[in-house]
Amino acid sequence: TGLSTLDNGFVNTAATKSAITYIDGDQGILRYRGYPIEQVAEQSTFLETAWLLIYGELPTPDELASFDTRIRRHTLLHEDLRRFFDALPATAHPMSVLSSAVGALSTFYEDTMDVHDPEQVELQTIRLLAKLPVIAAYAHKKSLGQAFLYPDNSLSFVDNFLKLNFGTMAEPYVVNPVVSKALERLLILHEDHEQNASTSTVRLVGSTEANMYSSISAGISALYGPLHGGANEAVLKMLAEIRDSGQGVARFVERVKNKEDGVKLMGFGHRVYKNYDPRARLVKESADEVLAALGVKDELLDIAMELEQVALSDDYFISRRLYPNVDFYTGILYKAMGFPPRMFTVLFAIGRLPGWIAHWREMNADATTKIGRPQQLYIGSAARDWPAGR
Numbered sequence: 001t002g003l004s005t006l007d008n009g010f011v012n013t014a015a016t017k018s019a020i021t022y023i024d025g026d027q028g029i030l031r032y033r034g035y036p037i038e039q040v041a042e043q044s045t046f047l048e049t050a051w052l053l054i055y056g057e058l059p060t061p062d063e064l065a066s067f068d069t070r071i072r073r074h075t076l077l078h079e080d081l082r083r084f085f086d087a088l089p090a091t092a093h094p095m096s097v098l099s100s101a102v103g104a105l106s107t108f109y110e111d112t113m114d115v116h117d118p119e120q121v122e123l124q125t126i127r128l129l130a131k132l133p134v135i136a137a138y139a140h141k142k143s144l145g146q147a148f149l150y151p152d153n154s155l156s157f158v159d160n161f162l163k164l165n166f167g168t169m170a171e172p173y174v175v176n177p178v179v180s181k182a183l184e185r186l187l188i189l190h191e192d193h194e195q196n197a198s199t200s201t202v203r204l205v206g207s208t209e210a211n212m213y214s215s216i217s218a219g220i221s222a223l224y225g226p227l228h229g230g231a232n233e234a235v236l237k238m239l240a241e242i243r244d245s246g247q248g249v250a251r252f253v254e255r256v257k258n259k260e261d262g263v264k265l266m267g268f269g270h271r272v273y274k275n276y277d278p279r280a281r282l283v284k285e286s287a288d289e290v291l292a293a294l295g296v297k298d299e300l301l302d303i304a305m306e307l308e309q310v311a312l313s314d315d316y317f318i319s320r321r322l323y324p325n326v327d328f329y330t331g332i333l334y335k336a337m338g339f340p341p342r343m344f345t346v347l348f349a350i351g352r353l354p355g356w357i358a359h360w361r362e363m364n365a366d367a368t369t370k371i372g373r374p375q376q377l378y379i380g381s382a383a384r385d386w387p388a389g390r
């Protein structure tokens with residue numbers, strides 16, 4: 001028809017207006033509802049930031065307290081959903097388990113998922129925030145072959161999550177405040193990032209008026225891939241391979257530059273940031289501090305820092321404006337906290353949940369929203385007749 005312009009990978013096309021997050025990729029600026037990420041990460045909590053993203057302004061102390069209480073009250077999973085995990089193999093990747101179980105949430109709440117009813121939208125919001133960390137911890141426990149714990153609602157969001165992951169029935173669990181603070185900060189840094197692939201997926205699915213559980217299950221699937229959230233797991237694998245190959249960082253960088261076997265420097269490059277990712281800067285700051293406080297010495301951190309130095313002084317990376325992104329240093333921190341690499345992207349998903357919810361709600365509250373339906377440029381055969389007699 002001549003109406004469509006091809007925009008491979010949506011490099012130039014805005015799919016929506018949004019008031020949630022601002023990014024200036026050339027200057028390396030990220031703001032949540034106008035607040036610089038550096039200030040949010042320093043001063044806020046995960047749930048306060050979630051409120052800010054979802055409702056647009058900072059909560060009053062009362063609003064925050066009742067938000068927190070409501071979330072704590074919804075942490076229990078239906079016993080049948082606990083048993084849902086039994087049907088999956090223990091070898092399953094926790095991201096597959098996560099998207100399946102979140103998709104399954106919509107089978108439990110069919111009577112309360114009217115997307116046009118503000119009370120039900122609120123309930124979907126609270127349930128997702130309360131239950132995703134529990135589902136995530138069960139995916140972890142399942143892979144370890146350990147019994148699932150029930151949530152402990154006397155604990156904060158992050159501490160409850162840590163206990164569900166690392167506590168056992170055998171011994172009392174004591175939260176390490178260094179781990180708790182570091183994890184809270186990492187989750188805040190992941191809370192929103194405007195129209196990335198998973199958020200765009202949540203919006204596209206949500207634009208059909210599908211409920212929040214189904215939309216976010218699709219977002220989790222989009223996050224799984226190594227070019228998006230899966231990069232944090234891939235970075236650790238890459239660092240371990242460099243260590244084990246005994247060939248050193250310079251040789252690995254050569255392979256990347258020569259595009260040997262399509263190898264990329266995972267945790268580098270970004271569609272929007274053509275400067276240092278401000279989140280990566282904050283994570284890197286935490287890495288030294290937290291590893292020292294936990295008394296962990298990780299040679300993978302040394303390899304990562306050497307890799308960064310080599311890459312940032314090499315023309316291949318300079319000319320393409322490739323810098324470390326948020327996923328470059330997070331894995332080292334998650335590992336120091338005791339999470340296995342397969343849980344890294346799951347942690348990203350918990351962090352990103354408030355952003356997905358905020359975007360789903362922003363889109364749904366906008367009366368001008370239309371179903372998302374991209375165009376294509378047809379390059380197939382011209383009209384032809386079916387062979388006679390076939």
Ligand code: CMC
Nearest residue numbers: 226227228229231264265266267268269270271320325327
């Ligand atoms: N290593 C080596 N070369 C790279 C890399 C990399 N990580 N990233 C981009 N390039 C090269 C790419 O080959 C291309 O070179 P050329 O012009 O010679 O063909 C040039 O840089 C431009 O890259 P592009 O593929 O057009 O960039 P994009 O905007 O389509 O892709 C990206 C962005 C994040 C998918 C890509 O940089 C990448 O694959 N990075 C590694 C995976 C990763 O770390 N992903 C996490 C992203 S941040 C958090 C998140 O979203 O989860």
